[in-house]
């Protein structure tokens with residue numbers, strides 16, 4: 219598996235993977251393996267890919283996109299309502315003695331790993347590659363996980379070694395807030 223930054227040529231494959239695991243379009247069969255709720259327009263994807271270098275991919279030996287992880291600073295994510303909410307609650311959730319805010323953290327996620335390569339180490343690989351991409355810019359990465367997404371929570375705590383630093387509610391859903399040092 220190759221871990222690489224996305225270019226605009228990858229956008230159709232990224233959108234197809236996102237659609238497969240998005241709560242609005244996921245199949246009954248796939249839903250137990252987790253789902254994502256974030257939607258981005260083509261213009262927002264272009265900004266993330268081209269200007270922010272915020273889309274990390276896992277590609278197999280045929281060049282097929284098998285996973286993506288999105289990440290960016292809060293100035294980018296402020297346009298997504300749940301992320302704006304995260305910036306409001308973050309100051310109440312210190313991590314390892316450090317107060318977190320919009321300057322010392324960035325937001326990773328959503329992440330999607332195709333069902334054909336789940337449990338094979340691709341999740342750990344893309345997680346590490348995405349974290350490395352931002353380590354020079356921010357000391358701490360944070361993300362959110364829906365409390366009904368047990369698979370994602372297990373992956374992010376057991377495989378990615380993230381720490382739960384608090385909980386918050388948004389749109390009648392309950393979320394865990396997770397953090398990890400980038401180095």
Ligand SMILES: CC(C)(COP(=O)(O)OP(=O)(O)OC[C@H]1O[C@@H](n2cnc3c(N)ncnc32)[C@H](O)[C@@H]1OP(=O)(O)O)[C@@H](O)C(=O)NCCC(=O)NCCS
Nearest residue numbers: 239251252253329330331336337341363368369370372373
């Ligand atoms: C979440 C996701 C990225 C994790 O990647 P993955 O390759 O499935 O992760 P892994 O299989 O390495 O690890 C998941 C662990 O959770 C366990 N697990 C599976 N279903 C579970 C459940 N319902 N509750 C708790 N643990 C569960 C697995 O057994 C595995 O642990 P193990 O290796 O010790 O057996 C991937 O499943 C995915 O893309 N899901 C759809 C989209 C999504 O939910 N994205 C995250 C949004 S926050």
